[in-house]
Amino acid sequence: MRKRYTKNEIKEKWKELLNDPDLLYHNGSGIFNYKGVLEDAPAMLYIDYIAKLILDDNIILDSIGENLNDLRYSRSFNIGHDGKSDSSSRLMKYGRIRFNEKPFAMALYNSGHNFLFGKIFDYELPLKERLTSRYGEIDILSKIDNEIYVIELKIGYTDSGKISETLLRAIMETFTFTKLLNIRKDNFIKDMKLPETITFRPVILTMTNALSADHMKMLENGELKNINNLIDEMNKYFSKLNILPFKFFAIDGHNPELIQDNKRIIFKDPSFVHSKVIEFFLPPAVAIRPEGKYFQQSIIISEVFL
DNA sequence: GCCTCGCCTAGTTTATTTCT
């Protein structure tokens, strides 16, 4: 086994990230994806301890994305995605389309199916105004009634092995992207020709074979208390911006085979879209920090935070 | 103003290191 980190070592790594909080999800992807447990508190996953560090910081949720000056402002959010992709190089190299996040998102889009998580109307939505802007694209956007789901898609396995992205990393990414897109809500509505009454909702979609799905199950079972509280805190933060709370979904199944049909990436087996989709419901958060201030329910703090 | 093609970045994949 590799040497494990102590709380203090994790805390030092966390402090380094605070020099540039705008892109926390990006700069912190290293430690946010740690999958081990603390050296000096082996009952606790690194990610749950990091969630506590985030919660202990009063202003970090405000700081994220506050000073990004090249968030998309003049370019349209609608860049005319048509579900097609030139996969000739992939086909040439591997003989088939290997399972991967991007073609998977495209196949979900091309299916036109009404999923439990809505009907997908775009994918790879760029938030950047110019090439050198450092933040990326929103994986999937779907619509269900008047809600726009800002979806981060996390797969579990590729052909070459496990992808070890944690739920913490997914939460940080989705929080950031939803917050950023909401700043440009008017442009987005205009570009996508949506009704003005729509509301955003941060969503994480994964497969049951993914690490983040394991974390969703743990949350549902009352574990990962700090992450649960962090989600709760983000939901409260978002409610002030008229953004709906997080939702969590997992497609129950194995990686589907992807094929190309006239450049459109589709599922080889169309019935994949009828796979069971599990929604995870989080237990109520226990620690409360009203109005961005400090915790009040001091009686149970010791139980919640190690 | 549109098209082409090379550039740049994020995300993904592979290789290397570093421990027990």
Place this chain on the structure above:
DNA sequence: AGAAATAAACTAGGCGAGGC
């Protein structure tokens, strides 16, 4: 040996500039 963190390499696709 085996697992996890870290670094390096690769790929896809949006972006940007130059040609028409």
